[in-house]
Amino acid sequence: MGKACVRERTLLTGLEYMGLRFIFLVIMATLSLAACTAGPQVGEWQNLFRALPGSEFILHKDIVIPPGRLRASLQGGKLAYGASEYEPRCELELRDFSEEPQIIHAGTYRIDSVLGQDRYTLNPDEKILLAAAEVLQLASDGGDSQWYMKTYRMKLQSDVHADAPTLVCGGAYNFAFYIRYPDLQEMQAALGDYAQIKLR
Secondary structure (H helix, E strand, C coil): HHHHHHHHHHHHHHHHHHHHHHHHHHHHHHHHHHHHCCCCCCHHHHHHHHHHCCCCEEECEEEEECCCCCCCCCEHHHHEECCCCCCEEEEEECCCCCCCCCCEEEEEEEEEEEEEEEEECCCCCCCCCCCHHHHHHHHHCCCCCCEEEEEEEEEHHHHCCCCCCCEEECCCCHHHHHHCCCCCCCHHHHHHHHHHEEEE
């Protein structure tokens, strides 16, 4: 009788182990699928690197850069002089500082050259749940604490305005495995009613 109880208990423990192992495998498969889905889509950014040069950047409204600043940010269709790390943004950047306000005039600018540039941050302003960060680190970058952003850096030219700004558009900051260049729809959402990118 005692041996039967021992065998029954051993069988139950084995079933529990198999159940836990199955749950673990399901979790790992889910994380792997999420990593594949969220990873960068090869080809999208290559197409924009070819399409952006020679295209038009149409600024619908004048933008004033305060004294002592070089750039203004557009995010979610709103003008600011800083931006959240968690959404795509576009920035208009001037060449030189000034003690007086500087105006980026409305008009049509030609996109000349386009460069890719990576940025990184060590301390994002907003905090995420530690558990979520740990899961992303395990699934993606092996524990890298830095957050990165890929940007298009577009040199603008104008036949009317001598000091044309530089347009910089980037995706959201994220762990290294997940970063990608913004697509055209994301850049346009960041610009809102202020401006438009018209591909050639």
